[in-house]
Amino acid sequence: xxxEIDIAHVARLARLALSEEELSTYRxxxxxxxxxxAKVQSVPTEGLEPTAHPLGLLNGFREDLVRPSLDRDEVLxxxxxxADGYFVVPPALEG
Amino acid sequence: MTDWEPVVGIEVHVELKTASKMFCGCAVSFGEDPNTNICPxxxxxxxxxxxANAAALESIVRIGLALHCQxxxxxxxxxxxxxxxxxxxxxxxxxFDSPVAINGWLDINLDGTSNRVGIERAHMEExxxxxxxxxxxxxxxxxxxxxxxxNRSGVxxxxxxxxxxLRSAAEARAYAQDLRAxxxxxxxxxxxxxxxxxxxxxxxxxxxxxxxxxxxxVEIKNMNSFRSLERxxxxxxxxxxxxxxxxSRVIQETRHWDEEAGSTRSMRTKEGSSDYRYFTxxxxxxxxxxADTVDRLHSDLPELPADRRSRFEGxxxxxxxxxxxxxxxxxxxxxxxxxxxxxxxxxxxxxxxxGELTAVLRKTPSSKVAGVGLAGLLAMVKEGKxxxxxxxxxxxxxxxxxxxxxxxxxxxxxxxxxxxxxIEAAVTEVLAAQPHAVARYRSGEEKVIGFLVxxxxxxxxxxxxxxxVNETLRRQLVG
Numbered sequence: 001x002x003x004e005i006d007i008a009h010v011a012r013l014a015r016l017a018l019s020e021e022e023l024s025t026y027r028x029x030x031x032x033x034x035x036x037x038a039k040v041q042s043v044p045t046e047g048l049e050p051t052a053h054p055l056g057l058l059n060g061f062r063e064d065l066v067r068p069s070l071d072r073d074e075v076l077x078x079x080x081x082x083a084d085g086y087f088v089v090p091p092a093l094e095g
Numbered sequence: 096m097t098d099w100e101p102v103v104g105i106e107v108h109v110e111l112k113t114a115s116k117m118f119c120g121c122a123v124s125f126g127e128d129p130n131t132n133i134c135p136x137x138x139x140x141x142x143x144x145x146x147a148n149a150a151a152l153e154s155i156v157r158i159g160l161a162l163h164c165q166x167x168x169x170x171x172x173x174x175x176x177x178x179x180x181x182x183x184x185x186x187x188x189x190x191f192d193s194p195v196a197i198n199g200w201l202d203i204n205l206d207g208t209s210n211r212v213g214i215e216r217a218h219m220e221e222x223x224x225x226x227x228x229x230x231x232x233x234x235x236x237x238x239x240x241x242x243x244x245x246n247r248s249g250v251x252x253x254x255x256x257x258x259x260x261l262r263s264a265a266e267a268r269a270y271a272q273d274l275r276a277x278x279x280x281x282x283x284x285x286x287x288x289x290x291x292x293x294x295x296x297x298x299x300x301x302x303x304x305x306x307x308x309x310x311x312x313v314e315i316k317n318m319n320s321f322r323s324l325e326r327x328x329x330x331x332x333x334x335x336x337x338x339x340x341x342x343s344r345v346i347q348e349t350r351h352w353d354e355e356a357g358s359t360r361s362m363r364t365k366e367g368s369s370d371y372r373y374f375t376x377x378x379x380x381x382x383x384x385x386a387d388t389v390d391r392l393h394s395d396l397p398e399l400p401a402d403r404r405s406r407f408e409g410x411x412x413x414x415x416x417x418x419x420x421x422x423x424x425x426x427x428x429x430x431x432x433x434x435x436x437x438x439x440x441x442x443x444x445x446x447x448x449x450g451e452l453t454a455v456l457r458k459t460p461s462s463k464v465a466g467v468g469l470a471g472l473l474a475m476v477k478e479g480k481x482x483x484x485x486x487x488x489x490x491x492x493x494x495x496x497x498x499x500x501x502x503x504x505x506x507x508x509x510x511x512x513x514x515x516x517x518i519e520a521a522v523t524e525v526l527a528a529q530p531h532a533v534a535r536y537r538s539g540e541e542k543v544i545g546f547l548v549x550x551x552x553x554x555x556x557x558x559x560x561x562x563x564v565n566e567t568l569r570r571q572l573v574g
Contacts, residue, residue, distance in 0.1 A: 013370055015178055032204045052171045052193075052381040060380045064113050064150035067120030069132045077132065085129040086242035091228065 005030055097340070098304040099333040102312075103261035103297055105270055109253045109284045109294040110222060111154050115158075116249040117143030117221045118188065119143050119378075125290060127487040129244035137185030137249035145378055151251035152195070153392065155219050156384055158253055159196025160393045161277055162214045170195045172219070172376040177369070179492035183248060187209075189345040191373040195382065200399045201257075201277065205269040206258045207414035212270055213258030224248040247430065252362065253283075259309065264329035268321050271295050275321075276400040276422040279512055288319055295324050299331045310335070311345040315359050317551055327352035331359050410441040419449045427453060430442075433466020439473045447473065455494050463497030464490075472500035479560040485509040511560040515567075518551070518559055522567045525550045536572055544568060 007027040011018045011029040018026065081089070113123055119136035122325060134142035159166050173191040199214035201523045224249050230239030253276065275293055278286045285292040295318055300310035315331050318324040330352075335345050350359035398406075400421045407417035419433060431448045435441050446467065456464075473490060475481040481489065481504055492503045504510050525547060526533055537541045546566065551564045 009370075013176075013372065043207040052169070052375055053377070055380065056371040057380050058383045060146065061149035061152065062120075063116050064148050065120060066122045067116045067134075069134050070138075072128075072130050072133070075133060075138070083242065084411045085131075086227070086244055087130070088229075089241050089243060091230075091241050 005034065099301045099336045101262060102259045102300045102302060102305045102309055103328055104259035105257045105265045105267060107255040107274060108294040109278055111251040111253060112284050113148055113150045113251055115148060117151055117251040118249055118463055124246055129246060131246060133245045148289055150249060152382065153262065155195050155217060155253050156389060157281055157396065158283060159217050161281055161396055161399055162199035162217065164196035164214060164217060166196055166201030166384055166389050167193060169381050169382050172379040174376050175371045175373055177371055180243055181226045183245065186377055187220060189220035190218035190313045201274060202267045202416060203273045204404060204418045205266055212260045215258050217253055218253045220252050220254060222247050222250040223250045238337055242526045250279045250372045258345050264325045264332065267297055267385050270337035271324055273320055273400065280397055280400055297328050299328055301332060301335045309348050313345060314349045315352055316349060323352060323354055328361060329445065330357060348436050412441050412445040416445045416449055421443050423449060430464060430466045430469055434470040437467045437470035439470040441482060443473055451490055455491050459494055461494045464494050468493055468499060473514060475500055479562055480511055481509060512555050512558045518563055519569050521551050521554050522571050525554060525572055533572065
């Protein structure tokens with residue numbers, strides 16, 4: 001069962017600049033995945049409890065305790081740009 | 096001409112004051128050096144695994160219960176996907192269709208009228224980092240680069256969404272203030288607007304009075320005080336009415352409040368509509384709160400401001416004063432309660448506590464005033480031993496010295512003369528010296544009494560009880 005995809009919209013949401021050729025490749029690859037999902041969705045689930053997580057575990061909380069953070073200099077050294085303890089990135093245009 | 100009805104809903108973001116962040120052990124801090132409380136989880140490094148903070152979840156359940164919400168038997172975290180530099184993972188862990196708390200209400204009070212505002216939901220999420228726009232005067236559109244501080248990234252955040260039940264800018268403000276007071280009472284957040292630990296956004300629309308459908312709504316942001324919230328909502332209501340009356344329509348958008356301009360302005364519209372592609376967060380387990388835990392948290396809730404306000408009203412305190420008293424400093428309320436227990440009239444005491452005492456303590460913080468002391472002072476006023484204005488002077492001195500009202504009044508020589516013999520004598524003397532005024536009074540010119548009271552007060556150095564002087568004068572004039 002073929003699934004309609006606006007592949008350009010999906011690429012835009014993921015901030016990917018794709019060529020026509022790439023768009024076409026991804027359209028067919030994503031199409032296969034969505035067809036598979038559609039097949040899964042067609043399985044009758046009446047009378048089954050919905051599951052939010054495959055493990056069947058719940059909660060898994062941690063105590064509210066402070067643990068040591070990373071060393072700032074080490075972290076910033078791994079960033080493309082930094083200044084005065086901040087990460088520096090190109091200006092953000094969208095709010 | 097059409098009459099317009101504003102429709103307002105408020106979204107509130109509350110930063111919780113847990114020791115550690117929502118999904119990692121980094122400290123929750125304010126005003127520390129940038130990027131000093133960061134780790135793989137709150138930096139969104141690949142492979143890092145979040146684990147939910149039990150204390151934060153307890154806090155949101157308490158908030159939900161205090162807002163009379165149902166606590167969902169099971170609740171799930173979702174990923175909200177969008178790109179922004181202060182969001183290192185490119186998604187925010189939030190909740191979508193199964194929030195922790197739903198369907199509650201908050202009773203607000205405005206000018207003595209109580210109003211029940213519906214709460215749609217309260218959900219758990221994480222805060223983002225902070226961006227500082229460099230160059231271009233710090234303005235986002237002309238910035239040359241952006242600096243990022245991730246200390247706030249991952250701080251537990253509770254979002255509380257009201258139903259569109261508010262009908263004016265003043266109601267929006269009252270709701271925000273009452274909700275802030277509730278959060279402060281629960282002690283789950285610093286709840287400081289100026290520091291951003293509690294943030295209010297408003298959804299505003301207008302419709303013709305009597306219309307069933309809602310108008311197109313506009314979301315307004317960037318209000319950093321209750322006053323600016325009220326002004327922003329009022330200005331947006333006006334703008335929308337002007338648009339509609341001019342034959343235009345309202346566009347659904349997000350607008351920024353500009354405090355200096357006193358108006359809202361459009362933010363750059365995103366290309367296309369938001370598409371957050373929510374899906375369940377696979378790294379976090381579903382939340383289930385045991386019924387006995389929820390019951391315990393419910394029964395352990397403190398007295399909430401709205402309930403306290405009703406209790407004060409029940410004691411005879413007027414609604415407006417009861418509201419102020421219910422939200423004031425606990426220390427002041429303790430003084431109120433003690434003074435009333437010591438026999439003071441609740442309304443009189445409430446006025447003094449929320450008025451004069453609040454003002455005096457703001458100037459001179461002190462712990463020397465006890466409720467019993469205030470009761471003593473108010474009793475002196477009631478018994479005519481002290482004028483109201485003198486009592487204010489006495490109160491200031493009581494706060495400074497911790498001495499009893501009677502001691503202070505005597506020391507400052509402010510006691511009213513209630514010695515009836517002295518007053519009788521002063522009255523007799525004045526009447527003897529004013530035969531003309533006496534004659535006018537006796538011929539029916541009642542208002543002359545004011546003149547005579549003034550003379551007696553002057554002859555006693557202003558310290559006679561005016562009520563007693565009045566009575567004595569009338570009696571002697573008749574006799």
